[in-house]
Amino acid sequence: MTTDHLQENHVTTGATVWLTGLPSAGKTTIAYELADRLRAAGRRTEVLDGDEIREFLSAGLGFSRADRHTNVRRIGFVAELLARNGVTALVPVIAPYADSREAVRERHAEHGTPYLEIHVATPVEVCSVRDVKGLYARQAAGELTGLTGVDDPYEEPETPDLRIESQHQSVRESADSVHALLSERGLA
Ligand SMILES: Nc1ncnc2c1ncn2[C@@H]1O[C@H](COP(=O)(O)OS(=O)(=O)O)[C@@H](OP(=O)(O)O)[C@H]1O
C-alpha cells in the first residue's frame, strides 16, 4: 500500500509560526485571522495565546527576564510537539529576548520541524495609541513598570522570515502575507 494519496493536494506537514512584537502590535489579531483561514482550508490549527498560556501552563510566572525566558521555552516546547504532529501552531507571544527565540528555533531544527519567525514590527508610537489592554496608559500613569518596549527590553529580530508593518496594512493584508509565506514554503 502506498501513501501517495496522503500527499495529493493535501499538506500534512505542521509548522510553528511565531508572531513576535510589542503589546498591541497585532500578533493576536493576525494569528486568529490566519487560523480561521487555515481551518477553512482544512488545516489543523491551534493558536497558543499568551494570555491563556499564562493562566494554565505558565501560571505563577511574571515578567522578569528569567520568567519570560521560561514562558517562551515552554510555549516553544508545546508548539514543536503540535507542529511535529501535523498541526500549524500559531504563537502570538512577545518573546522579547533573542536568546529565548533562538532556543525555540534550535529545538525545532533538532527535530526537523518547520519554524517561521514573523516580526510584527508595529512601532511603539502606534502600539501605545492602540493600547488594546490599557497597559501603555497604566505604565504612563506609574501603575505598571517593566512594560516591553517602554521600560523593558524588546530585542528586535535581525533576520525574521517576514516583517509586517501593520500600521500600513489592514488585518486582512497582514494575514495574507503570512499565509503567502506558508504557501511558498509548502506549509499551507
Ligand atoms: N510588563 C508587561 N510587559 C509586557 N506584556 C505584559 C506586561 N504585563 C502584562 N502583559 C501582558 O502579557 C502579555 C505578554 O505576555 P506573553 O506571555 O505574551 O509574552 S512574554 O512572556 O513576554 O514573551 C501581553 O500580551 P499582548 O498585549 O497580547 O502582547 C500583555 O497583555
Ligand SMILES: Nc1ncnc2c1ncn2[C@@H]1O[C@H](COP(=O)(O)OP(=O)(O)O)[C@@H](O)[C@H]1O
Ligand atoms: N494590519 C493589522 N494587523 C493586526 N492588527 C491590526 C492591524 N491594523 C490594525 N490592527 C489593530 O491593532 C490591534 C492589535 O491588537 P492585538 O492583536 O491584541 O495585539 P497584540 O496581540 O500584539 O498585543 C487590534 O485592535 C487590531 O484590530
